[in-house]
Amino acid sequence: MGKYTIRRLLTAIPTILVISFIIFAVVDLSPSDPTGNLPLTIPPEVRQKIREALGADDPFAVKYVKWLQQFFIAEPLNFLESTLGISLPGSEDRVRVISWATRGPVIDIIAERLPQTLWVVGSSYFLGVLIAVPVGVYSAYRQYSIFDQVGTFAMMVGFSVPTFFTGLMFIVIFSVNLKWFPSVYDTTLVVTDIESLQQQLRQMFMPVTVLTLYTTAQMSRYTRASTLDNLQQDYIRTARSKGLTERTVVTRHAVRNSLIPVVTLIALQIPGIFAGALITEQIFRVNGIGQYLIIAIQGGDLPTVQTVTFIFAVLVVVFNIVADVLYGILDPRVTYS
């Protein structure tokens, strides 16, 4: 197992490099321009000067190598320095990945935004799993019951109604009419006492609920299908004939086995938490990673788009490995050699 994991990690390195190249090529070749969104009153010569100052007109290869150097050498060194509080030689001249739009280091901005993304998207994901698994299992166990019918209907609604609609609906109901929850997320809020915690939970309520609805819908359908499969297996009949209680049959036998594919699904979706929720973040002004990526794409901010997408790509690759390894641990039938 350990050997397998190491091998997978090693083979991931070329994969990641290829991904970084493809992302860079796609972003760089797309016809967008960091000065494209500037007011028209700015004359073309000035735009040209800005592009030169940013290095946007450098040849493709130069830009790519620069980025590789910045991302894989300068950024880790800088991280080392700031965590250990030391200063390595050459730290003055080291160029980090600098965003064209904000002219600040991309990594710092990501770090600044990660908390709100993890709070909102992470907790909705967590909540989604907590609700989805029992709902899915029970729906499968009582297939075609009222609970299952209602659950299926609710999940279909949750799955098919887009978040920009539910988000807006929530704002109109809870912010405009009832005035219970704020529609503008305050990212500067620091939780220090009961009052600020209450405020934090209040401002999280709407975005988290909207996202949870969506995650739950997806996940519970998956759990239900998987549990249904397992409930028809021979070993369930065996368990029942052994005289085990229904509770034991379902929780210890059926559910455990049904959750194997669900767990891998959960692992595979974890990178999505870091990616943020593009639309929901925009609606509630959570201003996390997702919203940052959107702004960067619109503004033709190549270093930012490249760095953010690349980090997602790395997370996807890593969690794929995690899912595979988990699969081996959970399911004794799967062996890696």
Next chain:
Amino acid sequence: MKSKFTLLLIVVMALSAFTGIGVAQDGDTVNILFWQAASHLNPYLGNGTKEFEAAALVLEPLARYDPDGVMVPWLVDEIPTVANGGVADDLTSITWTLSEGIVWSDGSPLTAHDVKFSGDFCMDPDTGCTVLSQFANVDSIEAVDDLTVRINFDAPKPFPYGAFVGYFTPIIQKAQFEDCIGAAALGCNEQNFAPIGTGPFVVDDFRTNDVVTYTANPNYRDMEQPAFDRAVFKGGGDAESAARAVLETGEADYAWNLQISPAVLNAMEAAGQGTVIVAFATNVERLIMNHTNPDPALGEDTRSVWMADDSNGHPFLQVPAVWQAMSKAIDRSVIAGQLYGAGGTPTCNVLPGPPIYASPNNDDCLAQDVAAANAMLDEAGIVDSDGDGIREYEGIPLKVSYQTSTNAVRQNTQALIKQWWSEIGIETELRNIDAAVFFGGDIASPDTYSKFYTDIEMYTNGSNGTDPEAYMGNWHTSEIVGPQNNWNGSNIPRWYNEAYDALLAQMAQTAVLEERAALAIEMNDMLVQNGVMIPLVYRGSVSAHHNSINGVAMNAWDSELWNIAEWTRS
């Protein structure tokens, strides 16, 4: 775990039901909502209004424009003119004298050296300054003494108020930015995120593309101002929800740029919590008529490329009957009223403001007259000879392609205009292109507004400030876009007119305001009456403020937040 969490949520919900939203009730903080967030606070590197506005709370220019477009002294005691000796008689220099006793928020005095530095910062070619055009013709800036600064021009400058007037070019502190000039500007995020200023507020916390928190400047020159202890400049989201936060939920005190459906905005304002405010500067949404042949069959060297011998002209767009009929068929009041609402009014001028520069000579286009347009074409012999519903000019069917950037209002405008043109026998093919591509400078892309590979295109442009000289200069022959200048130019219609160029040269020698206005009107009329562009809508900026805020004076010539020091809450 799950039940605990839900229980907690229920408790919180119940609690909040009693307490309500407590944000806007806080009398000490003014909450400003911009749906585009500020990327940093250095106007000299600003990507758009958001940076200029967010910096305007902190940084100040020597003089500002008031809502009528009139200059008011800000960090100086008077505006230099030829009459008071501040502007040299030969118009080659302007001398500003700073008011005594103005200090930065860190307590150090504001000096002429800071002013000189601010200009040098922008004029360094490696800085990548976005407002460089404000320093056009500036040869050098010198600090004569601690309070006197002289700007020297390389040629007579009849309107010498480009630099340091208005929110594009405020004064930054030399001591702070000294090491950030030129190429170093790229990495100076500490300075760019929290510039030290002379304005009513000081940056407390800056989060990129998200939120800026300010506290009142303890060293502000007026002890009574600002009335607020804190200001919060929140970005992100969209215009509609920004309007809602001010007009319906009262969470924010001020929301910027509310270009949303007039019906929606009116309904929100009817809730009675806030007021929608509008100000008009010079922005005009217009159709640009291609004066060259954009035929895709032509090669890259000829397609939409102007030839000095006029051999590559457009097959029919310059025929007066054609473009006049096209203009006449458009109902501008429908576009303005239905699509722009409070933020738009019909216009027939390329230069609609300030009032003294607005031409009174073109207003006949305001009324739509499809019958007259049809008659005009019939009279010119441009008729539908083959019965397909499309007129022909010398055998060429009147089919036009019409592009603009992707944006709901623009696509609706396109649809309306296509319909009206079909009523006069002109077929229109519509295209829309993502704004970052359309307005981008990628010379390899065929879809940019400067390549102009269609017959007609539409966008908004306007004069940068009150003086129209630079704006009118956009249509000088030397500005014609083409391969010779890598499609870098501002004469997008590729229009050539010697008389127009002569008027521009004359304006560059004229210092008297009324004479300049007369010249601007003459040039505007030439542009409109030669079918270079078809103006559609005079666009204003639409914002909204909560009714509890007093003192807001919407300004289209300077920062909307120009007088935030005077805002109070009732």
